[in-house]
Amino acid sequence: MRLDKYLCDAGIGTRSQVKEIIRRKAVTVNGKTVTDAGLKIDAEKDIILYQGRQIAYTALVYYLLNKPAGVVSATRDPSDRTVLDLLSPTDYRDDIFPAGRLDKDTEGFLLLTNDGPLAHRLLTPKRHVDKTYEVHTESPVTEAQLRLLETGVDIGEDKPTAPASATLIAEQVLLLTIHEGKFHQVKRMLEAVGNRVTGLKRISFGGLELDETLLPGQYRALTESEVAILHEA
Numbered sequence: 750m751r752l753d754k755y756l757c758d759a760g761i762g763t764r765s766q767v768k769e770i771i772r773r774k775a776v777t778v779n780g781k782t783v784t785d786a787g788l789k790i791d792a793e794k795d796i797i798l799y800q801g802r803q804i805a806y807t808a809l810v811y812y813l814l815n816k817p818a819g820v821v822s823a824t825r826d827p828s829d830r831t832v833l834d835l836l837s838p839t840d841y842r843d844d845i846f847p848a849g850r851l852d853k854d855t856e857g858f859l860l861l862t863n864d865g866p867l868a869h870r871l872l873t874p875k876r877h878v879d880k881t882y883e884v885h886t887e888s889p890v891t892e893a894q895l896r897l898l899e900t901g902v903d904i905g906e907d908k909p910t911a912p913a914s915a916t917l918i919a920e921q922v923l924l925l926t927i928h929e930g931k932f933h934q935v936k937r938m939l940e941a942v943g944n945r946v947t948g949l950k951r952i953s954f955g956g957l958e959l960d961e962t963l964l965p966g967q968y969r970a971l972t973e974s975e976v977a978i979l980h981e982a
């Protein structure tokens with residue numbers, strides 16, 4: 750494995766950050782300072798130190814799940830199936846968790862990972878990571894409702910929701926991109942404008958689109974470049 754990938758997987762930083770760390774001579778492999786980020790290392794045998802300390806390496810995993818309705822976004826649940834129950838026994842590890850929550854009846858993009866720092870960065874309200882939902886509504890969406898959703902609505906929090914982007918794609922279907930992640934936010938936003946959600950699917954998250962070849966309940970590993978996009982999100 751390349752040294753820079755090893756350091757990324759160990760949670761030291763993004764690809765560009767670890768390249769810089771290596772360039773600054775902060776990394777040694779078997780006692781020698783290295784400056785080649787592409788150096789091939791053996792994660793089992795080589796002794797790799799960052800700033801003089803041995804790195805605790807756990808391979809990081811990133812799965813894009815097309816969450817089906819009817820399963821809960823939790824690691825365990827006394828009565829319902831969880832999103833982790835959808836992982837095959839070979840992929841399952843007890844350190845994987847869903848990065849964020851979708852309601853039990855919501856479908857679509859859910860990241861399953863064991864990368865705590867990345868999940869934290871993606872979910873912290875300060876970050877404003879974009880999330881786009883396909884929203885099916887009980888009654889036709891009016892122009893006035895769209896404008897209100899875009900401007901911000903009162904959902905009973907301290908402040909109105911932040912500006913969002915709303916595009917009608919059918920009389921009762923809209924694409925709504927929000928940057929916050931308040932509890933039941935989309936449902937509460939639609940209620941606040943006098944409508945109601947009848948179906949909800951997350952179709953993009955942090956710059957990545959839902960892979961439409963995945964049927965509900967299916968998942969795949971993210972590619973390295975997709976993981977890099979999440980790191981930059």
Ligand code: URA
Nearest residue numbers: 852855933934935936
């Ligand atoms: N907003 C909701 O209301 N539900 C979800 O599952 C996600 C966003």
